[in-house]
Amino acid sequence: MDRNTLLLFAGIGGLLLLASLIGWLLKYRAGPGPQPVIDNLNARINAWWVMVLVIGFAFLFGYTGVVVLFYCVSFYALREFMTLTPTRRSDYPALVAAFYFALPMQYLLIGIGWYGLFAIFIPVYLFLLLPILSSLGGDTTRFLERTSKVQWGLMIAVYCISSVPALLTLEIAGYEGRNLLLIAWLVIVVQISDVLQYVCGKLAGKHKIAPKLSPSKTVEGFFGGVALATLIGASLYWITPFAFWQAGLFALLVCLLGFAGGLVMSAIKRDRGVKDWGHMIEGHGGMLDRLDSVCFAAPVFFHMVRYWWG
Template sequence: MRKLKEFILRLDLFTKPDILHVVLLVFSLLILASLIFSIWGKLSPKSNLEELKSRTNSWWIMVLFFVSATLLDRAITFPAIALLSFIAFRELHSILNFRDSDRRALFWAFIAIPIQYYLAYIEWYMLFIIFIPVYMFLFIPVRLVIIGETKGIIKSMASMQWALMLTVFGISHLAYFLALPEDIPNFKNGGQGLLLFLVFLTEINDVLQFIWGKLLGKHKITPSVSPNKTWEGFVGGIISTTIIGYFLRFLTPLETWQAILASFIIACTGFFGDIVMSAVKRDLGVKDTGTTIPGHGGILDRLDSLTYTAPIFFHLVYYWAF
């Protein structure tokens, strides 16, 4: 009991009440959404609520993971988020149809994951932002050339680097939020507040764009890529997410106009991340990137929007606040 008490007291929920209030709000919304869809399904069995239920269930998984990860010690949090990158990269490389001869280069791509997260952990910002875009970009082609198989080498170079950028570089910014120094004005909620702000807005934007699209959607944006995406859903989601971001700005050190603009950008880039992965899956002829989450696809299917919103929001905050 003593150890449990010490663990509970260490949680930032109890030293940062703003975070506690938002976490409780998120779980309340999830419970309410789950109840509404359950009752709705029983009252109207013919209603097609499967996708809404699937998105809500996925959101449960995402929220539980990120709330748990951000409240634990950094020695646990960083490996936990690195594990997400590992699984996402593995899912992506498994559907990109690499050559058998690429396995040795892929080994070094996997080695880049702990290195990238270690750089975030020790707060080496300059090397963190160039390790994969510069050093791995230069190293991977050399390793592929040494193998000696030139047929298809351009595709392997491009695919491997793009997969690293998306699943490792992009997602690793989620971890670096927790390494940001807190000795600046209006940063009382620290990196946990920023991470919660980003994840909540990214996920709620996905849900709101879907709901607005179902209610009002008539004009498709990318019918050949994602037929369910409509301009009405896109605009409705952006407006709703921006408004929510305004009211959650206390989680960040940003000024009001900065929080509004950041929320708007999160909504837009989240949409871009979603349709980019939709295009990739259509090109490869797969429905999901994996089966990591039974009934809900792979980890990357749930993180596709975050792969875009995380680096964009991180560098906006870094530029404005630090």
């Protein structure tokens, strides 16, 4: 790892240390007994430690480490998505294709850096293959709905998430060998935007921004979180190939997309009558609860960077 990467991880470690300290102080001041909001905050902070350590560990192994990490992330996300979306017995071949063919193939293509195929593999080839497989069973009940669900799950959990490691395939002049930092920048900005929206909302939130979709999100949280995260993204321009103002604009873009992603994924959860996608990350819910914003930010970020810099 080069100096910038170490500096970045040291910074994140310091931030988490501060968060843990605040969480501990809040708990100490509140006294013994369960405090739902504070306990959840501390669970979230602890989960962040684990997530940062896992990402740091993957970074140690470079390109391969990151591709394998996001393969696992996509697997868990796809599994959460498919578990919550009802399919019928005749969808079995399509689901087998999703888990055992599309998922490994997408990451293999990213591993070998074949942009021409990984960019269209799921949106074109799987888009056509899945309904073909589903039709084999001869079951027409809610056919369009069922095939759409499998396709949508693949797009969100595999295609969109795989745009993060796809950043490694970009060849940016003057930025050779540092693409891992671009991933770090994207993940930091999107996630810190989520965290700051949560913090600003808890501290100053009064007006609900989308009461039907996501009752915990507030106008104050949205503006405060996005503004602060944009500022942080801009001031981290030194780890990116961008100038200060470019980093700022990109940060604003991914924060807005991330926010919208949170709302869309929340609409799906509410329609299915659940609060969380899963239970694997203590305090956060499932993998998709943590990554809903990344799903929407990563593909657009990847393609724009590739268009102007790649």
